Amino acid sequence: MKILFLNGPNLNLLGDREQLIYGAKTLADIEELVHKEAAGLGIETEFRQTNYEGELVDWIQQGAESHDAIVLNAAAYTHTSIAIRDAIAAILAPVIEVHISNVYAREGFRHKSMVSPVCSGVIAGFGAASYLLGLRAAVAVLNSAK
Numbered sequence: 001m002k003i004l005f006l007n008g009p010n011l012n013l014l015g016d017r018e019q020l021i022y023g024a025k026t027l028a029d030i031e032e033l034v035h036k037e038a039a040g041l042g043i044e045t046e047f048r049q050t051n052y053e054g055e056l057v058d059w060i061q062q063g064a065e066s067h068d069a070i071v072l073n074a075a076a077y078t079h080t081s082i083a084i085r086d087a088i089a090a091i092l093a094p095v096i097e098v099h100i101s102n103v104y105a106r107e108g109f110r111h112k113s114m115v116s117p118v119c120s121g122v123i124a125g126f127g128a129a130s131y132l133l134g135l136r137a138a139v140a141v142l143n144s145a146k
Helices: 027-041 053-066 075-079 082-089 129-144
Strands: 002-007 044-049 069-073 095-099 121-124
Touching: 002 027, 002 053, 002 129, 027 044, 027 129, 053 069, 053 082, 069 129, 095 129, 121 129
Parallel strands: 002 044, 002 069, 069 095, 095 121
Antiparallel strands: none
């Protein structure tokens, strides 16, 4: 089983950026946590991060061909990108939406997700553990499809 983790804008700044909201872990720290958990489950994982919307669209399309599922933190694009929403809707691979912070406890503009309606599920507000929960959710979705 192969799961692709895609990360959107500004997540490369984790660890330095707004620690009261996002915590002190870097994206590399989160990747290491996920790789360890995945290895114990016999799952191959790959992490990517970009600040560019079109690159996320390309990776979603490509990831559906090369991986069994995608765990996506589209970051700010969650609330604005019809292109990312349409890319998810166009693929067969399940996509799990994750967020480090509880977006529903934050600014009103973060309460609307463009991508949630086309994702298999949403995990938000558990810090770095949101990614571990995303991994488990992807496995559960894939196993239920068998």
